[in-house]
Amino acid sequence: MPSDSPTPPAASAPAAARGTRPRDAEATKALLLRAATEEFAQHGFAGARIDRIAERAGANKRLLYVYFGDKQALFDAVVADQAAAVFRAAPMDDGDLVAFAAARFDYVLANPEAGRIAAWRAFEQLDAGDAEVANFRSRVDTVAAAQRAGRVRGDLPAIDLFAIVLRMTDSWLSAPPALRAVSATPALSAERLREHRSALLAAVRGVVRPQ
Structure with a gap:
């Protein structure tokens, strides 16, 4: 042993x-x-x-x-651990996509490794683990329930509405360097991040508001 x-x-x-x-x-x-x-x-x-x-x-x-x-199993364990941490940090029990967007943005900002691991996994290996699939399925089901209750717009499929909001939370943190360079303030300065976070939440509200 x-x-x-x-x-x-x-x-x-x-x-x-x-x-x-x-x-x-x-x-x-x-x-x-x-x-x-x-x-x-x-x-x-x-x-x-x-x-x-x-x-x-x-x-x-x-x-x-x-x-x-082995190395593959270790990488899978890291991906699963990071994905689970993000899901814990950004719960969405009631289908509140605005709160989800705020929590996810805050977590990935504070834990940049989570975003980098997700980017590497998407680039190098497209297969998803069962636990991660189950987590995303629960999120989509929660959005669908919120649509049926009239809390969020119901004219889009739940999976697409969630996917759009999910990507919106990454919109600045994963923006091309050239776009970041256009900013009047340093791309990751506290001022710029506060400004973007405010814009992000306003945009998500507009996207998910019942029609």
């Missing part, structure tokens, strides 16, 4: 990893998942390296294979 004791971290490992020596399997697994998230967000699936992930985590590389299986 492999040991759960991490090997001493390399000198270049992040401070968090250098100062942490997990005592159990779950702590080691969490460190590896965190390190993998950073690596995949920076390099994507193809460019990520298992050696660097283990080094980031300050853990034995063998444990990565023990806990996750």
